Amino acid sequence: MNILALDLGTSSVRGLVLDADADPLPGALARRKVRVHVTDDGAGTLDSAGYLACLVECLDELAEGGHLRDVELVAVSAQWHSVLPLDAAGAPLGPVLTWLDTRPEPPAGSAGPTDPAAFHRRTGTWWHRCYWSVRLPWLRAHAPAARFAGLVEYALGELLDSAPMSVSMASGTGLLDLGTADWDAEACELAGVRRGELPELAPTDWRGRLRPEHARRWPQLAHARWAAPVGDGAASNVGSGCVDARRVAVTVGTSAAVRLVQRLPVGAELPPLPERLWRYRVDHEHVVTGAAYSSGGNLFAWANRELRLPQGAQLEAALARVPPDGLVLANPRLGGDRPPGLAPAGAGELVGLSFSTSAVDILAGLMSGLCRMVADDLTVLESVVDAPVDVVLGGGAVTASGWWRAAFAAALAPRSVRHRPEPEIGATGAAFVALGRVAEARRFAGPGRTEEVGSPAPPSRSGVPARRVAPGGR
Template sequence: MSILALDLGTSSVRGLVLDDAAAPLPGALARRSVEVVVDDSGAATLDAVAYRLALVDCVDELAGAGLLDGVRLVATSSQWHSAVPLDRAGAPLGPLVTWLDTRPAPPAGASGPADPDAFHQRTGTWWHRFYWTVKLPWLRANCGAGLACFTGLPEFVLGELLGAAPMSVSQASGTGMLDLTRLDWDDEALALAGVSRAEVPRLAPAGWRGRLTQAYARRWPALAGVPWAPAAGDGAASNVGSGCFDPSRAAVTVGTSAAVRLVQPVVPGAPLPPLPGEVWRYRVDHERIVTGAAYSAGGNLFAWARRELRLPEGDALERELSAIVPGKVEVRADPRLGGDRPPGSAPAGSGALAGLAFSTTAVEIFAGLMDGVCRMIARDLAVLESTVERSTEVVLGGGAVAAQPWWRRAFQAALAPRPVRHVDHPEVGATGAALIAAGLIPTGPAAP
C-alpha cells in the first residue's frame, strides 16, 4: 500500500507518494509554485481556481509517471484560516483571503463575545481579524452581490475533485468558530460572523472518506475508488510529522511563518485543559488538540533579509555569522514586519530595529532579526509548558532553519536548558497528514 499526500501550502502546492509507514518514496514528488498577491493595504490573497489547477497538475504529473499505482489512501495537509466567498454555483466571488491578510476589521459598532475569556476557552481563539468571526462579515461587505456561502481552501479545491468535501474538525477549529469540546459550530461564533449554518461548510464526522467524481476517476484511474481523508490543518500535521504528538515534545516549525505547538490527547466531550490567554488552541483530529502560538515572521523574514540586506550567500554568510555569539547579538529587533498573529493586532509594518551604529553590518542586522524570532518563541513555549506542568524537549524543523545553521544555534541558545534537536525533513506536513489519516500515530510517548 502507498499513500498519496497533498500539501496545500502558502507558496506552493505539492503532491508526494509515501509508503505504508508514511515515509516519502524517492522521486515521487510533484510541486507547483503559487503566488500570494500582496499590496500595501495589507492584502494577501490567492486565486482559488488557479490553485486548484496547480493541484490537478501535480496529480497529473504523478499519474503520468505511473507513481499512483498502488495508492490506497489520499491525505491532505492544508494551510489554516483561509476563506473565500462563493456564489450559488460554487464559483468564487473574489480571491481567497489567506492567513497573511491584515485587512479584515469588525463592522462599525460591532461588539465581540459576551464573555471573551469563556469564548477563548471554548473555541481556543479570539474575536480577531485572523478568524472567520471577523473575516466573514468583512468579506460579505466587500464581495458584492450573489453571495451564497463561505468555504476554505481545501474544501474549495477538494470539493471539485470529490463532488463535495466537508470541513474537518481540524480545519474548522482554525476558523475560530468551532466548539472544541462539542466538535460543532459554536452558536455565538456563528452570530458574531453573521452567518447561518447553511452558509458555512458541513463538518466531516469521524471516519469520513470521500471518493473521486467519475470525471476525475477517469482522469486518474489508479485513484478510482480510493478513499480521501478530510484535510488536516498544516500546523497540526507538521507537529505529528515531526514526532511531536504528545505533551513531552514541542515542535518549533519555521516555514513561511513560524510557530511553536504542543499536542495533547483530548477525546470529544472530555474537559479541555485550561487555556492561557496568550495562546490559541485548535484540533488535530477528533482525538487530539494542539495548543500554540504563531508568528508572521519566519522564512519570509529570512528571504526578505537576504534580498534587501544583500547578504553573502551560503558558506560566506555562515562564516560572517560565526563571529556573532547566538543569544548575545548587538542589534535588537522586533521582527513583526508582517504584523501580528492573534491575539496581537499590530498591523503589517510593525517591525523595528534598535542598537544600530555606523559600524553595524548587514549581517549583524540579520542576526538581530533572527534572534528576535527566537526570543518570541522562547517566551511562548514557557506559556505552553505551563499547561502541562513540565519542561519539554524541542524539535526544530522547517526549510528556513534547515538552510541556516547559525539560526539553529540561536534557537538552541534561546530555548536552553531544554534539549533541542533539528529534524531536516522538508515534508513533515504531508507526512503528518498521512499519519493522521491512516491512524498511524502511536498511542504511547514519542520515541527519542
Template sequence: MDILALDLGTSSVRGLVLDADAVPRPGALARRRVRMQLGDGGATLDGAGYLAHLVECLDELAAGGHLRDVGRVATSGQWHSVLPLGRAGEPLGPVLTWLDTRPEPPAGVAGPADAAAYHQRTGTWWHRAYWSVRLPWLRERGVGRPARFVGLVEYALGALLEEAPMSVSQASGTGLLDLSALTWDAEACALAGAGPGELPELAPEEWRGRLRPEHARRWPQLADAAWTAPVGDGAASNIGQGCVDPGRAAVTVGTSAAVRLVQPAPAGWGLPPLPDGLWRYRVDHDHVLTGTAYSSGGNLFAWARRELRLPQGAELDAALARIAPGGGVAADPRLGGDRAPGRAPAGSGTLGGLSFGTDAVEIVAGLMSGVCRLIAADLVELESTVDGPVEVVLGGGAMAASAWWRESFAASLAPRRVRYQPDPEIGAAGAARAALGRLDVPVRLVDIGRTDEVASPTPSAPRAPRALPERPLS
C-alpha cells in the same frame, strides 16, 4: 499500499508519496511555488491559480508512475483562509490568508458576551484572524452576494472530489467551532453573521472521499483511493516532528513560525484549561493542539534577499557563522504584524543599533534572533498547561535551511533539551501519519550540536481512549 500526501501551504503546493510506514518514496515529490499578493496589510492568493498548481503536481506524479500503488490520500492544509463563493461555486474574490491583517470588527458590534468563556470554548478570540470578523468584513467590502464560505482546502478539494466537507481540524482554525461539542458554535456564528447553509458541512470522524468521475479518468491510479479528512498544517507539522504528547513541544519555522504541543482530548469531554494568550485548535476528534504563532519566519529570508541583497547558500552560512548564536542587530521581527491574539498591524517590525558598518547578514541575524526570543518567552506560558518543562523539537523548511538558526534556538531555549527533525516535508509526512491513524510513528531526530540520530519515543496511542478525561461536559 502507498499514501499520497498533499501539503497545501501558503508559499507552495506539494504532493509526496509515502509507503505504508509513512516513509517517503524516492523521487516521488512534486512541488509548485505559489505567489501571495501582498500590500497595505493584504495577503491573498488566487484560488483558481492555486488549484491549477495542485493539478500540475498530480499530473507530474502520475507521469512519473508514482501514483500506481496509492490507496489513500492525506492532506495538510493552511488554517484560517477564507474564500466567498457564489451560487454556482465560483470564487467571488481572492483567498484571504492567515497573513492578511486588514479585517476589522463591524462598527457597533460588542463582541462575545463573555470573552473568557468564548476563548475556552472555541480556542480563539474575536479577532481579525478568524471568520467571526472576516466574514462580516468581506460582506462590507462588497464581494458580491456570497452563497457560502469555504477555506482554500475545501475549495481545492471540492473541485476534485464528489464531496469535500470541512474536517474538524480545519473547522477549528476558523474560530467558529465548539472544540468539545465539535459543532459550529452558535455565538461565534452569530458574530460572523453566518446563516444556514453558508458554512461547510462538517466531516464525520471516519469520513472518506472519492475523486469525481472526470478526475478519476485523468488519474486512473487514484480512482479507488480513499481521501481522508484534512489536517490543519500546524497539527500536521507537530505529527511530522514527532511531537504528539504533552511532554514535547514543536517549534516549526516555515514561511511563518509557531510553537505548539498536542494533548489528548476526546470529543465530548472537557478540555484542559487554556491560558489567555494561547490559541487551541483540533488535530482530530481525539486530540487538541495548543500554542501560539508568528507572522515572521522563513519569509524574513525572502524579504532580506529581495531588499538587502542578502548572500545565499554557503556564503550566507559562512557569514552567519561569524555571529554568535542569538546575535545580530536589535530587531523586532513583526514585519507582517501580529498573529492572534496580538493586534499589531503589518509594518510593526523595527531595527535598532544600525551603523554604517552594519551589513545585511547582521540585520537578518537580528531578525532571526528576534523570532527565537518571542518563541522562548511564549514557551514558558505553553509549559504552564502541562507538568513542568518540555523537550523541544525544531522543524520546517527554514530550520532545514539554517544551522545557525537552529543553534540560536538551542541557545534561546536552554536549559531545555532541543532536538531537530531534519525532514523538510514534515507537513506532508504528518498528514500521512494522521491518515494512517498512527500519530505514534517514530521520527528521526538529531541533537543540536551533535551528529547522532535517535528515534522519537512513542507515548501516544493512535487513538486516545475516550475514558481518559475525568469528567464529561456539563
C-alpha cells in the same frame, strides 16, 4: 499500500508519495510555487483558480512519473484560517484571504463575545481579524457571498464527490466549539452566518473519492480514499513526533509556531487555556495548543531580496561570526501579529544600527528576534502541562540554516533541542492522522530521526557591542 500526501501551503503546493509506514518514496515528489499577493494596506491573498491549477499540475506530474500506482489513501495538510466568498453555485467571488491578511476589522458597533474568556476556552480563539467571526462580515461588506469555504474545501470540492470541512480545519476558523466539534452558536452570530452558509462538517469516518471525470484523468487514484484534511500546524507537530505532553514542536516554514499536542477526545471537558495561547483540533481525538507568528522563512526571503546577502556557504560563514542572540535587536513583525496580537503589517523594527552594521547582522537580528518570541511563548505553553519539555525543530527554514538552529538552542536553553531534518513533516504528519496512528508518530522524535542541536558560545567581535534594548511590544 502507498499514501499520496498533499501539502497545500501558503508558498507552495506539494504532492509526495509515502509507503505504508509514511516514509517518502525516492523521487515521488512534485512541487509548484505559489505567490501570495501582499500589499501595503495589509492584504495577503491567493488566486483560487491558479492555486487549483498548481494542485492539478502536481497530480499530473506524479501520474506521468508512474508514482501514483498502488496509492490507496490520500492525506492532506492544509493552511489554516484561509477563506473565500462563494456564490450560490460555488464559484469564487474574490481572492482567498490567507492568514497573512490583516485588513478585516470588526463591524462598527459590534461588542464582541458576551464573555471573552468563555469564548476563548470554548473555541480556542479570540474575536480577531484572523478568524471567520471577523472575516465573514468584512468579506460580505465587499462581496454579496452566498456561502463561504476555506481554500482546501474549495480545491477538493472541485476534485471530489464531496468536500466537507474537517474538525481540524473548522477549528482554525474560530467558529467551532472544540468540546462538541460543532459550530459555536455565539461565534456564528458574531460572524453573521447561518449553518447552511458554512461548509458541512465531516464525520469521524469520512472518506472522499475522485469525481468520475477526474478518475479518468488519474485512473491510479480512481479507487483511492481521501481522508479529511488536517491543519498544517497540527500535521507538522505529528510529523515532528511531538504528539504528547513531553515534546513541543517549533516549526519554521513561511511563518513560524510553537505547539503542543494532547489527547482530548470530542466530548471531554476542555482544560484551562492560557490567555495568550490558541487551541485547535488535530482530529476528533487530539488538540494542539500554541502560538504562531507571521514571520518565519519569509524574514530570510525579504532580507535576501532587499539586503544583497552573500549566498550559500558564504552566508553561513558570515553568520558564524555573529553570536546566537544577534548584534542587532529586531522586532520581526514585518507582517504584523498573528492572534491574539493586533500589530498591523509593517510593525517591524531594528534597534542598534551603526555604520559597521552589515546585511548579515540585520538578518541575524531578525532571526534571533523570532527565537526570543518563541522562547517567551514556550514558557507559557509549559504551564499547560506543568512540566519542562523537550523541543523538536522542524520546517524548511531552520533546516536550511545551521545558525538559526543554534540561535534557537541558545534562546530555548536549558531545554533539550533537537532537529528533525525531514523537509516534508507536514505531509508525513497528515498521513499519520489519516491512518489513525497519531501516537505512533513519536518515533519521528527519537534518535536517528532527529539531531541534537548545539548552542555555541558567542564569538567575540571587538568594537561592536550587542544592544539589549528590546524594540516594540507584543
